[in-house]
Amino acid sequence: MGSRGQLLTSGLLTLFLLLPFSAFSTRFVFSGDLRGEIKPCGCAEEGDMGGLLRQATVLREQRATSPELAYLNLGNNFPKPSEQGNLKVRLIHTALRQFQPAAILVGPNEWAYGLNTLDPELPYLLSNQSERLDFLGRKRLETDGRHVEILGFLSSSLVYQNENDPPLVKSVEVVVPEWQADLTKTKPALSILLFRGTDVELEAFQRSGMFDLIVSGSTNDDELKQVMARKTKRGEIPMIPTKGQGLVSGMWDAQAGTIRSSGEMPLPEGLSVDWLRRDVVDDPELLPEFQTYNMEVKELFFTNLDRMDKQQQESPFVGSTVCQACHAEAFSIWKDSRHSHAFATLETQGKHFDPECLECHVVGLKSWKPSPDWVSPALKSFVGRTGFLSPQLTPHLINVQCENCHGPARAHLANPSAEKPPHPARAVCTSCHVGSHSPSFNFKSYWPKIRHK
Numbered sequence: 415m416g417s418r419g420q421l422l423t424s425g426l427l428t429l430f431l432l433l434p435f436s437a438f439s440t441r442f443v444f445s446g447d448l449r450g451e452i453k454p455c456g457c458a459e460e461g462d463m464g465g466l467l468r469q470a471t472v473l474r475e476q477r478a479t480s481p482e483l484a485y486l487n488l489g490n491n492f493p494k495p496s497e498q499g500n501l502k503v504r505l506i507h508t509a510l511r512q513f514q515p516a517a518i519l520v521g522p523n524e525w526a527y528g529l530n531t532l533d534p535e536l537p538y539l540l541s542n543q544s545e546r547l548d549f550l551g552r553k554r555l556e557t558d559g560r561h562v563e564i565l566g567f568l569s570s571s572l573v574y575q576n577e578n579d580p581p582l583v584k585s586v587e588v589v590v591p592e593w594q595a596d597l598t599k600t601k602p603a604l605s606i607l608l609f610r611g612t613d614v615e616l617e618a619f620q621r622s623g624m625f626d627l628i629v630s631g632s633t634n635d636d637e638l639k640q641v642m643a644r645k646t647k648r649g650e651i652p653m654i655p656t657k658g659q660g661l662v663s664g665m666w667d668a669q670a671g672t673i674r675s676s677g678e679m680p681l682p683e684g685l686s687v688d689w690l691r692r693d694v695v696d697d698p699e700l701l702p703e704f705q706t707y708n709m710e711v712k713e714l715f716f717t718n719l720d721r722m723d724k725q726q727q728e729s730p731f732v733g734s735t736v737c738q739a740c741h742a743e744a745f746s747i748w749k750d751s752r753h754s755h756a757f758a759t760l761e762t763q764g765k766h767f768d769p770e771c772l773e774c775h776v777v778g779l780k781s782w783k784p785s786p787d788w789v790s791p792a793l794k795s796f797v798g799r800t801g802f803l804s805p806q807l808t809p810h811l812i813n814v815q816c817e818n819c820h821g822p823a824r825a826h827l828a829n830p831s832a833e834k835p836p837h838p839a840r841a842v843c844t845s846c847h848v849g850s851h852s853p854s855f856n857f858k859s860y861w862p863k864i865r866h867k
């Protein structure tokens with residue numbers, strides 16, 4: 415009986431706690447810095463965080479409990495430019511449209527990709543743009559009957575501009591007095607700056623006192639060591655996580671003039687972050703878009719394959735089966751290791767046509783570059799050639815094999831005693847066991863599992 419009573423009280427308590435929030439406050443949610451990481455690879459559970467599908471789910475849940483929700487994106491969502499990158503950009507825009515952002519700051523990655531790729535239907539924001547650009551200059555929100563002003567700053571230090579042309583973005587010295595005069599006139603109940611720039615620029619905005627809240631894009635590349643705040647002499651401001659691994663949010667109580675949050679990990683200025691772990695389900699509405707993306711990637715794979723197949727000369731890679739005859743023990747140890755199943759692993763995920771996955775799960779996907787201090791004269795003419803083309807054309811080069819670590823063995827096969835493959839340095843492991851692909855990697859604990867000498 416006791417537990418039921420408890421349940422009731424705790425239910426009432428939650429209701430009581432939730433009511434004032436949902437009735438009188440606005441939830442501000444911040445993310446960005448996807449950097450092309452549309453979906454976590456799932457290589458290791460510890461590193462399995464983020465992705466658009468989980469963001470969609472959490473945003474949907476937050477909208478259900480907070481009808482007044484403003485989603486602000488700090489940009490830098492695009493990957494590096496490439497053919498596959500173009501497919502990703504389309505998928506990212508589809509997802510962003512579903513997220514219904516109030517504003518998206520133009521980030522350095524979007525700039526580098528080309529401003530003409532930005533979807534004109536999305537509210538891309540750049541408040542310090544010059545007259546030569548045509549983005550949203552500011553975003554004004556009416557929420558709970560009050561006026562919120564959102565501005566976005568992108569530093570000239572983060573973008574390429576032709577030195578001979580007039581600048582495309584204005585400096586902090588120019589915009590601070592302009593914006594200050596403007597905000598004094600419009601008197602918003604809340605002013606927010608989406609910021610990307612240097613510490614000096616940040617301090618100038620802090621000194622001006624014109625913003626109630628400044629949120630910074632991520633200046634950190636290491637997803638295993640998330641940095642969630644930026645410190646200057648004038649204090650700390652919240653920073654969003656890198657690679658879209660979490661959603662930052664806070665509840666703005668307009669009457670009290672405060673921002674509070676109840677998320678997983680507290681950040682400066684009353685915000686907090688919720689990490690997008692494996693237990694967050696994929697959004698069912700967005701999932702078909704990812705299936706389409708996988709199909710497009712597969713099509714692109716075969717188009718490129720056609721081209722490569724025509725150019726393909728003999729590969730320097732021969733595959734492990736031929737090693738078995740002379741290195742029986744090494745072969746059988748390898749065969750029992752997970753390396754020999756790496757391709758099947760991708761097949762189960764439907765990702766065995768995605769070069770971004772194949773790279774570490776097959777032999778010689780990319781052009782072969784020998785180590786700077788060693789190349790066998792017999793292999794010189796093979797530099798720059800590839801190994802794996804497709805499971806049909808090169809079935810002997812699927813999986814992680816001997817030659818991923820020892821280098822191409824064609825010369826060794828022709829002349830075993832004279833052309834010995836080099837002993838790999840430990841660094842060979844971390845070409846694949848890197849970042850979120852293998853957060854627990856440690857040579858001491860991993861090597862014994864595959865030792866074969």
Ligand code: HEC
Pocket residue numbers: 732733734736737738739740741816817820823826827830831834835836837
């Ligand atoms: C026809 C027999 C033969 C085949 C096939 C063969 N090897 Fe060897 N391998 C040798 C011999 C012989 C040596 C030299 C052993 C020595 O000098 O102690 C050697 C040495 C090596 C070494 C050690 C180099 C060193 O400096 O100690 C590696 C690594 C190696 N082979 C990898 C491979 C790989 C990978 C394959 C398959 C692609 C392969 N071998 C196929 C015979 C062979």
Ligand code: HEC
Pocket residue numbers: 752753755756757759760773774775776814818819840842843844845846847857860861863864
């Ligand atoms: C070409 C990329 C690549 C290189 C180089 C590489 N690995 Fe791996 N490794 C993988 C992949 C991919 C898997 C997972 C395969 C699977 O489960 O499908 C893996 C799995 C493993 C596992 C199994 C992990 C476990 O918990 O059971 C061990 C151990 C391992 N690697 C050790 C090493 C060591 C040590 C080195 C360096 C000497 C190394 N690997 C180099 C790609 C690589």
Ligand code: HEC
Pocket residue numbers: 454455456457458459759760763765768770771772773774775845846847848851852853854855
């Ligand atoms: C930079 C190299 C790299 C890339 C790129 C890569 N992987 Fe992996 N993957 C690994 C390594 C290393 C492991 C083994 C991790 C470990 O056990 O520590 C692994 C393991 C896995 C596993 C096994 C997980 C398990 O516990 O059984 C899956 C599934 C996987 N990868 C899928 C993918 C997919 C899908 C992609 C592309 C979106 C991808 N990988 C891209 C290196 C990579």
Ligand code: HEC
Pocket residue numbers: 734737741744745746748753814815816817818819820837838839864866867
């Ligand atoms: C994941 C990386 C990796 C893979 C895969 C791998 N090796 Fe090795 N191999 C190494 C490392 C690292 C050493 C140890 C080098 C050292 O101690 O300096 C080694 C050592 C060896 C040696 C012994 C060299 C000696 O010192 O006598 C032979 C032979 C060899 N490997 C053959 C193979 C063959 C054959 C395969 C495939 C069936 C294979 N290896 C797969 C990384 C790898």
